[in-house]
Amino acid sequence: MEDTAFMEIDEQFSLPNLNRGKEKIVNDAPDKKNAPWVEKYRPQSLADVAAHKDIIETIDRLTSENRLPHLLLYGPPGTGKTSTVLAMARKLYGSQYQNMILELNASDDRGIDVVRMQIQDFASTQSFSFSGKSNVKLVLLDEADAMTKDAQFSLRRIIEKYTKSTRFALICNYVHKIIPALQSRCTRFRFAPLDAANVTQRLRHIINAEQLDVTEGGLSAIVRLSSGDMRKALNILQSTQMASPQITEEAVYLCTGNPMPKDIERISFWLLNESFSNAYLYISEMKTAKGLALVDIIREIPMFIFNIKMPETIRVQLINALADIEYRLAFGTNEKLQLGSLISAFTHTRAALVAAAK
Template sequence: MAEVISLMDIDDKEENHSLKKSVNKGKNVIAAGDTPHPKATPWVEKYRPQSLADVAAHRDIVDTIDRLTSENKLPHLLLYGPPGTGKTSTILALARKLYGSQMHNMVLELNASDDRGIDVVRQQIQDFASTQSFSFGAKSCVKLVLLDEADAMTKDAQFALRRVIEKYTKNTRFSLICNHVNKIIPALQSRCTRFRFAPLEDIHVRERIKIVIEAEGLDVPESGLAALVRLSNGDMRKALNILQSTHMASQQITEEAVYLCTGNPLPKDIEQISYWLLNESFSVGFRQISDMKTRNGLALLDIVREVTMFVFKIKMPSNVRVQLINDLADIEYRLTFGCNDKLQLGALIATFTRARSALVAAAK
């Protein structure tokens, strides 16, 4: 559900002044009227929602933002959550609703991972916010500053932005987008209405992928569609990127084609690896997993992650399962920091050897 912290009324005074053209950085924006070459357009942009009604999920959040806009009570926004969950798409759809063909004049889009210092706040953002709002007929419209990946901003830049937000509230609204809300200073959080975008449910990813499949005329069997949904992990951007890259490599987007394109181990390979881990000796298991890893070009980190998911399907005492998952999490953590693969493969096999001993003891 949406977490509403504060609301700020929009200034209704009519003001007509020239505006500086907005600078678009970060995620590519394809607005109404743009006609990029269809073959050159990434599908994540080609099929980006053009209106709030087209946003795939999070209807409670989208409807709340839509209602606040209709009531002329749009607050400063802070949208946070994992990548590919619709944060940027929601704000861009909102901007299209507010400004239409004037969107490029009324929106300043910056990517804070590139423009993260205090100079950007003092120059680009303040210069844009300090100009007066634009009027459409008899209705005054505030401008919009879209700051993507705001959690990459330095602390000094965030404190400076806090002051800019306070100073230019009458004619500008600020929308901050980030993955980790804990990296946004409390002073900024308290000035925004916060909305959390959770990972998308499988049904929403599946429905949107089906639309793209039909529009592109792709050959995707049910097993291939299931693989796309599973590997996306609730990330719509990731799902569309996998779909497009697999299509470029294979005419038919089968389950095997999807896994080969992404480099993830096939489910049958994980079942085989899990069997070796649970039944073979240390030396045999080490040799067989190493051979499969080399032959199929698999990353040990991906193997550990998939084996962890497989553990949930195995019947075992809860205490053994919890300990096994904790040990696997430790191995995954070490692998993310570049620890030696051979050492961590040995740790993986040793972890299952201990779990196997615990299972035998529990059965007696």
């Protein structure tokens, strides 16, 4: 086996698809005029990647020195994992990019037959580089955590057998779903959610390029709703631009269907100050008038809870109660019943605060 220096790099740094959930890149120069912005503004080089500078610099150095190991990139969606590997492949292969890389999405191609046929056939064929660049081929396996255990064990053997001629880049959201035998053969890089500064900087670049009318409130709303997911941020920006000539905070929330912060503030006030019957009536009327889902309200309430002075034990109990309600809603329980549970949770919180004050 080729002597390759492997590293274990689990970074905590804070950036931006192939089949299901991601559009497979079949043309390196697509019609960008009508392309979704997530593809139109996908970084074309490692220097264009907006965040995770330590990770990018390490991969760039390994690529330049022709010491690229097998890679395992993991972390939440929209943080730049796929973009990083594709940018790396463009640097490695130049004009031979399409001939030297095999892209598979494991959520579709997840069984052992794909490993034994497509991947092994690609890895076993001789490759030649006519560009003076690397002649080591690359297998990009996106959403690798969807692979069956048998397929992963089979992939382990193929990685060992074809290390001299092929590099493997595994991309996943949940690294614990990758078997230890595969993890140990790869250099691991953790892509954390992007911080607000990186998302804002990239969005400003796109806003200028598209000549959009975006207010500061609208930009802040997109950044907050994206939660560190660049793909989500770009989709919100593009969809809001289609719906409204000016992208304001209100336009963003109306387009996404999320409750406005001022509405959540009013709901929090009712929960903390009104009787059970009044709070139930007021929240029900607002939900109906503005078309709000209870699960979205519950997800936004903690932001205001952290601004309220209360003992930490009471705050934790309330946050746990909200998480339980959200969990029950995910399984299709009745919204009216869970609204009652929400109000009851705050009623208990009020009683605990009064007791603590005494």
